[in-house]
Amino acid sequence: xxxxxxxxxxxxxxxxxxxxxxxxxxxxxxxxxxxxxxxxxxxxxxxxxxxxxxxxxxxxxxxxxxxxxxxxxxxxxxxxxxxxxxxxxxxxxxxxxxxxxxxxxxxxxxxxxxxxxxxxxxxxxxxxxxxxxxxxxxxxxxxxxxxxxxxxxxxxxxxxxxxxxxxxxxxxxxxxxxxxxxxxxxxxxxxxxxxxxxxxxxxxxxxxxxxxxxxxxxxxxxxxxxxxxxxxxxxxxxxxxxxxxxxx
Amino acid sequence: xxxxxxxxxxxxxxxxxxxxxxxxxxxxxxxxxxxxxxxxxxxxxxxxxxxxxxxxxxxxxxxxxxxxxxxxxxxxxxxxxxxxxxxxxxxxxxxxxxxxxxxxxxxxxxxxxxxxxxxxxxxxxxxxxxxxxxxxxxxxxxxxxxxxxxxxxxxxxxxxxxxxxxxxxxxxxxxxxxxxxxxxxxxxxxxxxxxxxxxxxxxxxxxxxxxxxxxxxxxxxxxxxxxxxxxxxxxxxxxxxxxxxxxx
DNA sequence: GATGTTAAGAGGTCTTTACCAGTTATTTTA
DNA sequence: TAAAATAACTGGTAAAGACCTCTTAACATC
Numbered sequence: 001x002x003x004x005x006x007x008x009x010x011x012x013x014x015x016x017x018x019x020x021x022x023x024x025x026x027x028x029x030x031x032x033x034x035x036x037x038x039x040x041x042x043x044x045x046x047x048x049x050x051x052x053x054x055x056x057x058x059x060x061x062x063x064x065x066x067x068x069x070x071x072x073x074x075x076x077x078x079x080x081x082x083x084x085x086x087x088x089x090x091x092x093x094x095x096x097x098x099x100x101x102x103x104x105x106x107x108x109x110x111x112x113x114x115x116x117x118x119x120x121x122x123x124x125x126x127x128x129x130x131x132x133x134x135x136x137x138x139x140x141x142x143x144x145x146x147x148x149x150x151x152x153x154x155x156x157x158x159x160x161x162x163x164x165x166x167x168x169x170x171x172x173x174x175x176x177x178x179x180x181x182x183x184x185x186x187x188x189x190x191x192x193x194x195x196x197x198x199x200x201x202x203x204x205x206x207x208x209x210x211x212x213x214x215x216x217x218x219x220x221x222x223x224x225x226x227x228x229x230x231x232x233x234x235x236x237x238x239x240x241x242x243x244x245x246x247x248x
Numbered sequence: 249x250x251x252x253x254x255x256x257x258x259x260x261x262x263x264x265x266x267x268x269x270x271x272x273x274x275x276x277x278x279x280x281x282x283x284x285x286x287x288x289x290x291x292x293x294x295x296x297x298x299x300x301x302x303x304x305x306x307x308x309x310x311x312x313x314x315x316x317x318x319x320x321x322x323x324x325x326x327x328x329x330x331x332x333x334x335x336x337x338x339x340x341x342x343x344x345x346x347x348x349x350x351x352x353x354x355x356x357x358x359x360x361x362x363x364x365x366x367x368x369x370x371x372x373x374x375x376x377x378x379x380x381x382x383x384x385x386x387x388x389x390x391x392x393x394x395x396x397x398x399x400x401x402x403x404x405x406x407x408x409x410x411x412x413x414x415x416x417x418x419x420x421x422x423x424x425x426x427x428x429x430x431x432x433x434x435x436x437x438x439x440x441x442x443x444x445x446x447x448x449x450x451x452x453x454x455x456x457x458x459x460x461x462x463x464x465x466x467x468x469x470x471x472x473x474x475x476x477x478x479x480x481x482x483x484x485x486x487x488x489x490x491x492x493x494x495x496x
Numbered sequence: 497g498a499t500g501t502t503a504a505g506a507g508g509t510c511t512t513t514a515c516c517a518g519t520t521a522t523t524t525t526a
Numbered sequence: 527t528a529a530a531a532t533a534a535c536t537g538g539t540a541a542a543g544a545c546c547t548c549t550t551a552a553c554a555t556c
Contacts, residue, residue: 012509033471038536049511051299054537062310064433067471071518071536078471185312186492190438192458192483210440210458210483223315223326235440235458242490244434260539286506297541302507318507319548 005046014055025076035073091138092170100140108135109162121217121228122153144203150229185219210235253294262303283321340418348388356383357410369465369476370401392451398477433467458483
């Protein structure tokens with residue numbers, strides 16, 4: 001049975017319990033809006049101390065599966081709110097989430113000295129610092145969706161080749177697999193612009209068509225800026241989606 | 249001194265400690281990337297138990313002020329990543345964050361039967377359900393910035409008057425103060441549209457000017473949908489900003 | 497000098513125990 | 527009968543102590 005705590009398991013008990021409870025929520029054993037057993041009941045049921053129980057519930061509360069009401073109990077969040085919490089997604093992931101096959105073509109690839117704006121975004125103080133610039137036309141199901149212009153701050157010795165990108169498609173996948181770099185936090189802005197002749201031709205739309213400009217600065221798990229990227233989306237083909245939370 | 253724990257204070261000790269540490273981070277006493285005192289040292293320093301110390305550090309870690317490294321210590325996050333974690337903001341807050349004075353004019357105000365789309369967004373099954381519709385022209389420093397069309401799902405007895413809105417300006421402020429409803433989670437979409445003649449006149453821009461359309465469904469802390477709102481922003485005056493995080 | 501070992505100190509997990517503070521239903525009282 | 531007090535829940539905060547794993551640097555060994 002996976003519905004019991006194994007003291008010999010390397011996985012922490014609070015984590016095991018959280019997994020058990022999450023499963024009961026997901027398979028409907030704990031229906032939405034219903035109270036789960038009280039902390040004292042769980043204490044007896046799983047033979048764990050209350051701090052450990054609370055640690056498990058804390059985790060599920062932060063993940064949006066449960067919410068607590070002082071004096072009343074702990075309740076199951078409705079499914080609307082529980083899954084797919086805010087996530088950073090790459091273009092490839094984004095397209096797949098929308099049921100489209102991601103694709104594209106590399107337009108520019110090479111190292112260069114970053115502009116002042118980009119150096120500032122990436123926190124590069126070294127005057128001789130170089131960044132890897134990759135400009136790509138991105139497609140969904142073969143049709144042009146956006147123009148992506150990416151500037152990567154790589155450490156010495158971290159090399160990405162054009163072939164790797166053409167093969168994997170996603171820069172983020174390469175950063176993870178090759179260098180253990182995980183995108184963890186990002187600042188994004190969105191605004192409206194109009195297509196220049198060059199942009200219009202690449203995306204096969206009329207000049208001055210409205211576009212959605214998405215600029216993003218990305219940080220890794222060790223708090224270093226790793227990428228500044230601008231993506232121009234066709235206004236008629238793309239809708240940006242985000243889930244927000246606010247802590248009180 | 250606010251740098252000591254007051255056992256008599258109603259504010260929990262772990263929260264008092266978190267405030268003290270946050271202050272030391274913000275005024276530079278704990279510089280970025282430096283380690284803060286170890287949990288055992290803080291234990292002695294503030295005469296608190298380690299679980300309480302850890303609770304305070306947990307809080308600051310979630311808020312992005314600190315990050316922990318097993319075996320090495322707890323470190324101060326660089327300022328880039330520490331402030332203004334992702335937050336839901338009202339139009340009024342948003343404007344003030346940008347250094348502009350929020351204002352506006354109510355164009356429509358009243359109860360009506362919601363359209364199918366809006367009833368679905370708000371999760372209203374009752375056929376007789378009514379929603380409060382408030383359409384407003386929003387301004388920053390007196391200039392038109394956006395057109396906001398809001399649909400509120402209020403319970404029986406929860407009444408908001410036109411005067412309250414004109415006085416307070418922010419619906420969210422009224423929801424909080426009058427009914428104890430706190431916006432906690434939201435789904436947002438952003439896309440490009442073109443100004444209709446009506447919209448153009450209200451915002452004093454040419455017809456077919458590009459606009460940024462922001463649609464949002466909002467939930468409260470007890471997981472009930474409370475508002476569906478669409479905001480049309482002038483493309484030349486507004487840039488959307490969001491901070492994203494991804495958990496691995 | 498290079499290498500492997502070890503000990504100190506960091507955060508991570510867990511138990512036991514205690515009391516506080518909201519919520520709700522029951523019981524008591526007017 | 528209706529209002530008020532109370533008891534029995536709920537989650538929230540806090541302490542003290544134990545033992546674990548991971549990191550680092552000093553030490554011992556080759």
